[in-house]
Amino acid sequence: MKTVVRDKQWAEKYPELGTEPVPTEPYYSDEHYALERERIFKRTWINVGRVDDIPEPGDYFVRDLAICKVSVLIIRGSDGVVRGFHNVCSHRGNTLVLDGRGTCPGSVYCHFHNWVYSDTGELIRVPDEENFFELDKRDHGLTPVNTDIWEGFVFVHLDPEPAETLRGYLGGVAEQLDGCPFHEMRLMQTYKVEERANWKVALDAQNELYHLPFQHHLLVGDAFVKNDKGLIRFQDVNLYNYHSVWSCENNPARSLPPLESMLFAVDDRAPIIRIPQMIGEFDFFVVFPNFVLLLFEVGNSTSYISYNLWPLAVDRTIWEIRMHFRDPGSTRERLQQEYFKCIIRDALQEDAFAHENIHAGLASRAKSHVVLQDEEAPIRYFHKVLEDHCGFYRNA
Amino acid sequence: MADAALPEAFEDLAPWLDWALEPERARTAKKVTSSMEELRALYDAVMPRMEEIIAYLDGVPSDDRPAPAHRLYLITLSLVEVSNLVEIYKRREVIEACDPLHFDPQH
Numbered sequence: 441m442k443t444v445v446r447d448k449q450w451a452e453k454y455p456e457l458g459t460e461p462v463p464t465e466p467y468y469s470d471e472h473y474a475l476e477r478e479r480i481f482k483r484t485w486i487n488v489g490r491v492d493d494i495p496e497p498g499d500y501f502v503r504d505l506a507i508c509k510v511s512v513l514i515i516r517g518s519d520g521v522v523r524g525f526h527n528v529c530s531h532r533g534n535t536l537v538l539d540g541r542g543t544c545p546g547s548v549y550c551h552f553h554n555w556v557y558s559d560t561g562e563l564i565r566v567p568d569e570e571n572f573f574e575l576d577k578r579d580h581g582l583t584p585v586n587t588d589i590w591e592g593f594v595f596v597h598l599d600p601e602p603a604e605t606l607r608g609y610l611g612g613v614a615e616q617l618d619g620c621p622f623h624e625m626r627l628m629q630t631y632k633v634e635e636r637a638n639w640k641v642a643l644d645a646q647n648e649l650y651h652l653p654f655q656h657h658l659l660v661g662d663a664f665v666k667n668d669k670g671l672i673r674f675q676d677v678n679l680y681n682y683h684s685v686w687s688c689e690n691n692p693a694r695s696l697p698p699l700e701s702m703l704f705a706v707d708d709r710a711p712i713i714r715i716p717q718m719i720g721e722f723d724f725f726v727v728f729p730n731f732v733l734l735l736f737e738v739g740n741s742t743s744y745i746s747y748n749l750w751p752l753a754v755d756r757t758i759w760e761i762r763m764h765f766r767d768p769g770s771t772r773e774r775l776q777q778e779y780f781k782c783i784i785r786d787a788l789q790e791d792a793f794a795h796e797n798i799h800a801g802l803a804s805r806a807k808s809h810v811v812l813q814d815e816e817a818p819i820r821y822f823h824k825v826l827e828d829h830c831g832f833y834r835n836a
Numbered sequence: 837m838a839d840a841a842l843p844e845a846f847e848d849l850a851p852w853l854d855w856a857l858e859p860e861r862a863r864t865a866k867k868v869t870s871s872m873e874e875l876r877a878l879y880d881a882v883m884p885r886m887e888e889i890i891a892y893l894d895g896v897p898s899d900d901r902p903a904p905a906h907r908l909y910l911i912t913l914s915l916v917e918v919s920n921l922v923e924i925y926k927r928r929e930v931i932e933a934c935d936p937l938h939f940d941p942q943h
Contacts, residue, residue, distance in 0.1 A: 629942075631940060631942070655932070697924055702883075702886055703886075768898075771894045775913075778913055782919075789933040789938075790932060792933070792938065792939070794932075796934075
């Protein structure tokens with residue numbers, strides 16, 4: 441066992457995080473939400489999907505960044521290159537592509553006056569062009585959005601001149617996970633969960649395991665290594681330039697329910713496929729601000745789940761959950777995946793229930809601060825990075 | 837010749853054909869509208885057959901299952917769908933969780 445079952449070890453590892461309570465106002469303040477729009481979502485790299493979402497030339501998807509009031513069109517051009525554009529027609533500003541995803545036959549057109557754009561963003565046809573005044577189509581292509589890709593994950597940056605490259609922004613996360621075979625894992629299921637909660641409530645609630653033996657005591661409360669009081673201890677916590685990861689080990693003494701026991705009966709012949717980039721057996725990477733990569737082991741293989749927390753308003757969020765598994769080599773493996781999908785989904789339904797109640801409590805303003813213990817250090821770090829960007833208190 | 841509903845060795849599972857549902861949301865919807873007794877009846881009928889079912893399905897190409905084998909496969913997915921309620925929660929209502937249908941599967 442790699443886990444050191446010890447109290448207050450993360451404050452020792454990261455003394456600069458301090459131990460003070462964390463203010464609650466950022467969870468419900470309209471003013472803070474406006475700062476998040478201007479200083480975070482318009483100024484950092486935001487994950488919008490994967491290259492696997494648009495494998496063929498002409499494939500596209502649209503991502504609404506509601507907090508920024510921006511719709512982004514991500515399209516794979518006939519040259520194979522993935523590009524991002526504002527999803528806005530150059531003529532009268534109509535929203536160009538109305539469906540969320542699809543394939544275009546080499547071009548997209550606006551439903552208003554049939555202006556046609558190539559799948560690489562150039563304006564190629566204007567009905568009644570002669571009746572415009574010195575219209576040069578070369579000046580009226582789609583407005584590009586900075587788009588870059590890391591390990592198949594597509595990110596956009598709404599600032600026309602990003603302060604950092606995607607690679608520089610990801611920093612230690614990219615160094616840790618470079619070469620991780622995400623591309624070998626297929627998207628099995630996406631859930632979109634609309635919640636009446638601030639996006640940070642949903643993220644923070646997931647960003648610790650202190651709650652697991654309580655809130656999820658029936659389903660997964662026993663999943664990870666604990667101390668002698670039955671409380672989970674992380675194997676490790678790592679903080680990067682803006683991001684973080686906590687890691688833990690599976691509890692080898694967990695008693696399995698009958699179906700899980702039957703499905704996961706050890707098959708010594710099956711090759712074990714492990715991802716060397718993993719730190720523990722369950723790694724929870726938070727890529728600031730709103731993207732999570734959760735790597736975990738299923739039977740003899742490794743899988744991952746991603747979360748995108750999409751703010752719709754200060755008190756409304758879409759929690760997008762995407763579950764990825766390797767192509768199953770057998771019926772048993774396929775059912776193991778289904779089992780994990782269902783048990784994680786059901787645990788997340790317990791979380792979703794809690795998120796709205798937590799938000800209601802915070803928004804009531806009964807408490808000016810929340811208190812965090814040592815195993816909640818990743819939340820403390822997230823709020824430090826949040827304030828570093830927003831300066832809500834710095835400028836107060 | 838008309839399709840048999842299920843592979844011959846599993847014809848006794850015919851009472852559970854109304855659980856041969858896809859996609860996931862259809863199985864979840866049936867779960868949330870079934871009584872605990874109905875969930876347990878499905879579980880008790882299918883769970884003891886799982887090793888046998890897995891062995892059978894492994895002999896059928898997974899990307900081109902004949903309809904009877906596919907129905908059998910979907911019944912096993914329904915078993916997985918209800919197993920948490922039967923084995924772990926042991927009750928029909930999970931009080932402290934959101935409505936399962938609020939998790940909207942997109943694919």
